[in-house]
Amino acid sequence: MHVSHVLAVAPVRDVETSVLWYERLIGRPADTRPMPSLADWHLTPDGWVQVFESPEHAGSTLLNLTVADLDEALAELAARGLAAGPVQSGGGGTVRFAALHDPDGNRITLLENPVA
Numbered sequence: 001m002h003v004s005h006v007l008a009v010a011p012v013r014d015v016e017t018s019v020l021w022y023e024r025l026i027g028r029p030a031d032t033r034p035m036p037s038l039a040d041w042h043l044t045p046d047g048w049v050q051v052f053e054s055p056e057h058a059g060s061t062l063l064n065l066t067v068a069d070l071d072e073a074l075a076e077l078a079a080r081g082l083a084a085g086p087v088q089s090g091g092g093g094t095v096r097f098a099a100l101h102d103p104d105g106n107r108i109t110l111l112e113n114p115v116a
Contacts, residue, residue: 007040009050010106011057015039018051021102024080059105070096070112084110 012018019039023029026049030039037053049063067073074084077100084098091113099109 004046006047007050008048008061008063009052010061010063010102010104011054011059012051012102012104012106013053013055013058015051015053017103018053022049022051024082025077025100025102025108027076027080061106063106063108064111065108066111066113068112070098070110073110074098089115 010018010022015037019030022039022041026041026043028041031042033039038050040048040050042048043065049065070087074087077084082100084100087096087098089096094115095111095113096115097109097111099107101107
């Protein structure tokens with residue numbers, strides 16, 4: 001099997017509320033709004049994040065985003081009014097991560113791997 005793209009979908013209760021929150025997380029408006037209940041951000045040429053209005057599934061997603069510099073990313077989020085939990089390490093000290101939750105409880109973890 002050859003996979004050409006990765007698409008992560010976060011189900012949410014109210015798409016408009018969540019779009020505003022994810023705009024703060026990602027730092028820009030959605031790249032597309034292909035339908036009223038969906039918004040997506042093209043984070044890399046082959047990796048997208050979507051929020052999709054699906055109240056019965058809201059809060060069930062674990063989304064991991066790798067960043068080059070975790071401290072810098074956390075500072076950017078703080079400047080946008082978003083606070084992550086404490087920075088933790090794993091992988092024998094080769095990985096650092098911190099998590100935050102969207103308004104529905106979907107967990108977004110920022111990872112720095114390998115640690116700079």
